[in-house]
Amino acid sequence: MLVVNRFTVPQIDVTSFVDRARVALRALAACTGYQRGALTCALEDPQSWCLMTEWESVGAYRRALGTFTVKVEATPLLAESLDEPSAFEVLVDAAPGEEPVAYASDRAMESGR
Template identity: 60%
Template sequence: MLVVNRFVVDEDAADGFTQRAHAALAALAARPGYLSGQLTRGLDEPTAWCLVTQWESVGTYRRALGAFDVKVHATPLLAESLDEPSAFEALATAEPGGSVITMASDRSVGPGR
C-alpha cells in the first residue's frame, strides 16, 4: 500500500517543515509493516512537498497511526497535508526489465454484494 501526503510549504518555512517531516518519517519507519518512505520536493515548484510511505497492508498502516510516537511526531504534520485521497492500493507492479504483474483489489464491493 502506498500513502502519499502532499503539502504546500512556503520557502521561508521549509527548514522547520523538513525537521518535522524527518521526525514523522522516523516515527513511521519504526512501526511494523513499514516498507519504505521518502520526503520529496517539487523540482519545478519548490513549495510542493510529498511524504511518501509504503506499507505491507492497510492494516499495518492504520495500526501505525495509533502508535504514541506517530501521534506525537507524524499526526500533527499529516494533518497539515492537502485534503485529498492519500492511501492507494497497488494493482500492478513491474520490476526493472520485468513484466507487469497485476493484483486483485482488496476493496470491498459494498454491502449486500
C-alpha cells in the same frame, strides 16, 4: 499500499518542515509493515512537497496510525497535508526487467470491485 501526503510549504518554513518530516518518517519507519518512505520537493514548484510512504498492507498502515509515537510525532505534520485522497492500494506493480504483476484489491469485497 502507497501513501502520498502533499504539502504547500512557504520558503521561509522549509527548514522547520524538513526537520518535522524527518521526525515523522522516523516514527513511521519504526512501525511494523513499513517498507520505505521519502520526502520530496517538486522541481517545478519549490513550495510543493510530498511525503511518500509504502506499506505492506492497508491494515499495517492503519495500525501504524494508531501507535502512540506516530500520533505524537507524525500525525501533527500529516494533518497539515492538502485535503485530498492520500492512501492508494497498489493493484499493479512492475520491477525492472520483469512483467507487471496484478494484485487483487484488499477492498474487493466491500467496494464491489
